[in-house]
Each structure stands twice: as structure tokens, then as C-alpha cells.
Amino acid sequence: MKDYEVIIGLEVHAELSTNTKMYCNCSTSFGADPNTHCCPICTGMPGVLPVLNEKVVEYAVKAGLATNCDISRFSKQDRKNYFYPDLPKAYQTSQYDLPLCLGGHLDINVNGEKKRIGITRIHIEEDAGKLIHDAYTGDTLVDMNRCAVPLIEIVSEPDIRNADEAVAYMQTLKSILEYLNVCDCKMQEGSLRCDVNLSVRPVGQKEFGTRTETKNLNSFKAIHNLIEFETNRQIKVIEEGGKIKQETIRWDDAKGIGYAMRAKEDAHDYRYFPEPDLAPIVLSDEYVNNIKDNLPEMPHIKKERYMKEFSLPEYDADILTSSIKSANFFEKANDICNNPKAVANWIMGDFARMLNEKEIEIDESKVTPENLAELINLIDKGTISSKIAKQVFEDMFESGENAKEIVEKKGLVQMSDEGAIKELVEKVVQANPQSIADYKAGKDKAIGFLVGQIMKETKGKANPQIVNKLLLEIINK
Amino acid sequence: MSVSKEDVLHIAKLSKLNLTDEELEMYTKDLSSIVDFANQLSSIDVEGVKPTAHILNIQNVFRKDVMQPSFDREEILKNAPSKDAGCISVPKVVE
Numbered sequence: 001m002k003d004y005e006v007i008i009g010l011e012v013h014a015e016l017s018t019n020t021k022m023y024c025n026c027s028t029s030f031g032a033d034p035n036t037h038c039c040p041i042c043t044g045m046p047g048v049l050p051v052l053n054e055k056v057v058e059y060a061v062k063a064g065l066a067t068n069c070d071i072s073r074f075s076k077q078d079r080k081n082y083f084y085p086d087l088p089k090a091y092q093t094s095q096y097d098l099p100l101c102l103g104g105h106l107d108i109n110v111n112g113e114k115k116r117i118g119i120t121r122i123h124i125e126e127d128a129g130k131l132i133h134d135a136y137t138g139d140t141l142v143d144m145n146r147c148a149v150p151l152i153e154i155v156s157e158p159d160i161r162n163a164d165e166a167v168a169y170m171q172t173l174k175s176i177l178e179y180l181n182v183c184d185c186k187m188q189e190g191s192l193r194c195d196v197n198l199s200v201r202p203v204g205q206k207e208f209g210t211r212t213e214t215k216n217l218n219s220f221k222a223i224h225n226l227i228e229f230e231t232n233r234q235i236k237v238i239e240e241g242g243k244i245k246q247e248t249i250r251w252d253d254a255k256g257i258g259y260a261m262r263a264k265e266d267a268h269d270y271r272y273f274p275e276p277d278l279a280p281i282v283l284s285d286e287y288v289n290n291i292k293d294n295l296p297e298m299p300h301i302k303k304e305r306y307m308k309e310f311s312l313p314e315y316d317a318d319i320l321t322s323s324i325k326s327a328n329f330f331e332k333a334n335d336i337c338n339n340p341k342a343v344a345n346w347i348m349g350d351f352a353r354m355l356n357e358k359e360i361e362i363d364e365s366k367v368t369p370e371n372l373a374e375l376i377n378l379i380d381k382g383t384i385s386s387k388i389a390k391q392v393f394e395d396m397f398e399s400g401e402n403a404k405e406i407v408e409k410k411g412l413v414q415m416s417d418e419g420a421i422k423e424l425v426e427k428v429v430q431a432n433p434q435s436i437a438d439y440k441a442g443k444d445k446a447i448g449f450l451v452g453q454i455m456k457e458t459k460g461k462a463n464p465q466i467v468n469k470l471l472l473e474i475i476n477k
Numbered sequence: 478m479s480v481s482k483e484d485v486l487h488i489a490k491l492s493k494l495n496l497t498d499e500e501l502e503m504y505t506k507d508l509s510s511i512v513d514f515a516n517q518l519s520s521i522d523v524e525g526v527k528p529t530a531h532i533l534n535i536q537n538v539f540r541k542d543v544m545q546p547s548f549d550r551e552e553i554l555k556n557a558p559s560k561d562a563g564c565i566s567v568p569k570v571v572e
Contacts, residue, residue, distance in 0.1 A: 017543050025545035038553045054539035074532040083493055085567045098530070131570060134561065141564035144553070269491060279538040280530040342546040 002239075003203040006231050007211070008160035012173060013151050014183040015127060016059045021127045022150040023050030023093070023278075034132075034143035044089030044149040050277055052077075057100070057148045057281055059182035060124050061291050063152055064101030066176050066298060067119050071288045075100045077124070077275040079378060085142050086128040087232045094153075096272040099123035100281070106176075106225040107300070108168040109318075117169050118157030125367040127151050131256050152182075158208070163227035167220050170194060171322070175299050178324045193218040195227060199244070200234045209234070212246040214251050216260060226251045229258050302327060310340035319348050325363045332369035346372055350390060354397050366400030367393075373405035384390070387460050388412050416463045418470065421454075424462070428453045436475060447471065478509040510515065 021028055024041035042046045064071050078096040108115050127149040154173065160166050174192060177183040185192040199211035212230060217223045226249075234244050240429040249258040275430035297305070299321045306317035320330045326347055333343045347362070351372075355362060375392060378384045384392065384407055395406045407413060415421060428450055429436060439446040447468075454467050485505045489496050496504065547553075550563055559566040 019544045020542050025540075025543065026547045027544050033550070035550045035553050035565075036563075037547050038550075039548045041552060051538060051540045053542050055542040057539070074530075081491075083491075085565075085570055132564065133569070135568070137561065137566070138569050139559075139561065139566045140568070140570045141561060141566055142512045143564050271488075271491070274530055276532070278531075279533075282536040 007158045009158040010156045016150040018055045021148040028149045037145040067104040068472045069101035069104030075281040075441045077278045078272045082269045094125035095123035117159045120155040142333040163224040187218045194439040195309040316344040333373040336373035341374045415461045479512045480508040
């Protein structure tokens with residue numbers, strides 16, 4: 001078999017987190033009863049006049065600047081015509097030849113290697129409605145709440161070569177959009193989703209192979225699995241002497257299989273033309289510079305700062321800053337307890353594991369930054385041992401109670417009273433003459449056993465340093 | 478003719494229209510004369526004239542991002558020939 005190179009370009013759709021739709025004052029919020037966020041404008045009634053939401057332009061320009069694009073000083077909107085029941089106007093208002101942002105790039109990290117992915121363009125457009133299949137009647141039901149919710153479409157250059165790079169690109173983009181606060185990036189709700197264009201060619205061949213397009217992937221896992229699947233499928237077809245057809249693939253995430261949708265040979269004849277109801281968008285240098293000067297700190301800058309300001313290892317800084325939510329949590333907690341490494345360890349360790357298990361994000365957890373800071377303070381002051389702290393944290397995670405309350409209620413305060421510990425140590429030493437003999441015969445391991453016995457007696461509450469100190473004193477007397 | 482029968486059939490298909498033979502003849506003739514009429518513009522020298530993005534001399538017509546109540550659902554669905562469960566009901570869309 002020949003070696004193949006995989007060529008991937010992504011078209012990412014991000015719903016903008018504006019209050020209102022693109023051209024009318026209807027709400028954009030997710031999950032409302034069907035057709036309750038609708039008006040004559042977003043349902044395409046004749047004779048209405050759409051007016052562009054100013055935030056849509058601002059958010060798109062922010063995304064463009066954060067991805068190193070040139071911002072067009074003159075831009076217009078166009079109609080993209082196609083018939084489908086989710087599109088009541090029978091055209092989607094989009095941008096064709098004069099998009100808002102052009103020619104940017106994003107740097108991604110894959111297995112420690114930095115790679116630059118080109119961004120062709122970012123344009124604004126409206127979302128379509130939702131189609132629900134009615135299993136009972138066999139009909140299709142149309143919910144127009146999502147019609148004209150504003151989107152940006154971010155089109156990458158075909159610079160991506162495998163599934164890992166695609167996922168890294170998507171993660172980097174998600175993190176930037178979250179930092180900018182222009183998209184809530186809830187992939188499971190479809191507010192961030194992507195289309196994958198993929199082709200393969202034998203290594204050394206100059207021309208691209210025929211590509212397929214898979215639409216609306218809404219999880220990193222789906223993107224990864226589709227790319228692996230489609231790469232293998234295309235190579236197999238070519239190896240068996242077949243030809244790749246230019247078609248749209250539908251990805252069945254549950255089954256892990258992609259299959260070709262019915263070919264729509266005319267589907268790409270969109271007959272774009274300038275939108276006569278909407279005025280051109282002309283941006284001044286002042287407008288663009290003002291947005292540029294007020295962009296929030298971006299992930300890679302924040303990462304550098306964490307390494308410098310908090311002396312965190314690159315690994316820690318990378319993980320903490322990969323999402324604005326964990327970065328905010330980290331900063332808030334550290335402001336209170338001033339122990340950056342401890343906060344980082346918690347966020348990356350047990351906390352992350354428990355969030356993963358529950359499949360929730362850090363800001364959805366019952367543990368607040370204040371609670372975590374208090375827990376770390378309790379450890380730092382010696383009130384509880386780090387072993388007990390893990391137990392307290394699990395309680396905090398489940399109940400949302402604060403650390404102090406849990407420690408007091410459950411009597412978990414660390415035993416640091418030398419007199420009380422000494423009594424226990426003497427008792428354990430007396431009960432274990434064999435271990436003492438072993439230790440005196442040079443078996444240092446015996447000490448570990450004895451410490452274990454003492455910790456067991458105190459349910460882990462004895463201060464281990466004091467236990468060690470007293471134990472050695474007594475044995476060596 | 479500046480518009481062929483094939484062009485008209487293609488446009489009809491994109492527009493989800495079924496044309497009879499007579500209609501096909503008629504539209505081919507009508508569309509051709511419309512295109513011919515518009516094509517007169519091609520004879521004008523537009524050297525140095527910028528493409529027009531909008532016929533009126535306006536730009537930057539925006540609105541504030543402030544929510545207002547939407548229409549009642551009954552009102553929105555009033556013209557739908559068929560509705561079910563608060564939605565417009567359409568024949569099954571095959572994907």
C-alpha cells in the first residue's frame with residue numbers, strides 16, 4: 001500500500017451569544033417552547049425589513065482580531081438561495097465575496113509540536129430552524145426559534161493533516177471564543193459545531209484528491225472518529241481502484257459509521273446575490289482599533305503570565321489557561337489562599353477527575369473558588385492533613401458545603417497534640433514488639449508499618465510529622 | 478435566445494417548479510427578453526466604476542441588541558396549512 005497524505009479543512013459554525021437574533025428583536029435563548037421566539041422578520045414574511053444587530057459585527061470583528069485576520073473596512077451581506085423547510089425565507093443571509101474577516105491563522109499544539117493553521121475567512125450569517133421528525137405521523141415538524149440566530153463561520157485553510165490536529169484546532173478555537181465571550185461554545189447544544197472537508201492523496205502527488213464534506217459534528221470525539229473513519233474509507237476505495245465521489249457524508253456517532261447522503265447535484269448552485277434589504281458594513285480604523293485595544297488577555301498570553309507570575313510549570317499553565325472557566329476559577333481561588341501550585345494541583349487532579357466523571361464543567365460544580373481556597377488554607381495551617389483533605393474535598397464536591405463546616409462536623413481536625421499522640425505511639429510500640437525488633441535489626445520498613453498502625457488508630461487524623469518524630473524518639477530511647 | 482430551454486429547466490428544478498411544455502416555451506421566451514433587456518447594461522463603459530453593493534447611498538444601518546417580546550405562537554402559525562405540537566408540519570424530509 002502507498003503512503004497517503006490526508007488533507008483536512010474545517011468550517012466551524014459558532015452561534016454568537018447575543019441577546020437577540022441577527023435581524024430582529026426576538027430572543028436567542030436555547031430550549032424555549034417551539035416557535036415562541038419568532039416574529040415576521042425571522043420567519044420570512046413578505047414585506048419585512050431586517051436590520052442588523054450591531055453586536056454581531058462587533059463579535060465577528062473580535063473573533064477575527066483574535067485569530068489574526070485582516071478586518072475588512074468594507075463588507076456586505078448576500079443571499080444564499082436554497083429550498084429546505086428549516087429556512088422559511090428560502091435563502092440564508094450570509095456573506096459571499098466580501099466577508100468581514102480575511103486571512104488569519106491559529107497556532108495549535110499537538111504532542112508538544114507547534115503548528116500554524118491558516119484561516120481563510122470569517123463571515124457572519126444566520127442559523128436555520130430546527131426540524132423534528134415526528135415518529136407518530138411520519139411528518140417533519142418545523143421549529144423556527146433558531147431561525148436567524150447569528151453565527152460566524154470560520155473557514156480554515158486545508159492545513160490540517162490528521163484527527164489530532166483537527167481536534168487541537170477546534171479546542172484552541174473554542175478556548176479563544178470562550179475567552180472573547182462571543183459564543184457559549186456548548187457543543188452538545190450545537191452552539192459550536194463543525195463541517196469537515198477531507199481528501200487523501202498519495203504522498204508526493206501535487207493535486208488534491210476529491211473531497212467529501214461531513215456536516216454538523218458537535219463533539220471532539222465525533223470529529224476525531226469521523227476523520228479516522230473517512231480517511232480509512234477513502235484510502236480503501238482508492239487502493240481497490242475506485243474513485244472518490246464528491247458527496248456529503250452523514251456521521252452516525254452512535255454507530256461510528258459515516259454514510260453518503262443522497263446526492264444533490266444542484267445543491268451547490270446557491271445563486272448568491274447581494275442582499276438588497278441590508279446596507280453595506282463600513283468599519284473605520286477607529287472602530288477596529290478600539291475593539292483591538294480592548295480584547296481580553298488571550299490564552300497563550302495568560303499562559304506565559306501564569307508561568308512568570310505564579311512560577312507554575314508550563315504544563316500546569318497550559319491546562320489552567322486552556323479554558324477561561326478554569327483560569328477564572330484558579331485566579332479567584334489563588335487570590336484568597338495565595339498558593340498557586342496547590343490550587344493548580346487540585347484543579348488538574350482530583351477536581352478534574354470528578355468533573356470528568358460527572359461530565360460537568362468547573363463553573364457548574366458545587367465547589368466554589370472560595371471553598372477550594374479555604375480547604376487549601378486548612379492544609380497550609382496544619383488543621384487537616386492532605387490525606388484528610390481529599391476526603392473533605394469529595395464531601396465538598398457532593399454537598400457543596402464549605403471545608404470548615406465539613407471538618408468540624410466530622411471531627412477531622414488533625415491531631416497535633418503531642419501528649420495524646422505520644423500515648424498512642426507508646427501503645428502501638430508495646431503491642432508490636434516484633435516490629436521493634438525488626439527495626440533494631442536494621443529493617444527500616446518496620447517504621448512504616450508502625451506509622452500505619454498509629455494512623456489507623458486515629459483514622460488518619462494524627463499529624464504524620466509528629467508521629468514520625470515521636471515514634472523514633474521512643475524506639476531509640 | 479439568450480436563455481436556453483435547459484437553463485429554464487435547471488432554474489425550475491432549483492425553484493421546485495414543474496413546467497408544462499407550453500410553460501417551458503413561454504418562460505424561455507420571456508426570460509430571454511428579460512435577460513436581453515438587462516444585457517443592455519453590458520454596452521455601458523464601466524471602466525473605473527466600483528461594483529455596487531447597495532443601490533442607495535447608505536451604510537451601517539444597525540440596531541441595538543435589546544430583546545423585545547416575540548409574536549404569539551398562534552399568530553406565527555396562523556398561515557400554516559398544517560401544524561402539530563406547536564410546529565409547522567411539513568411532508569417528511571428525507572436526509
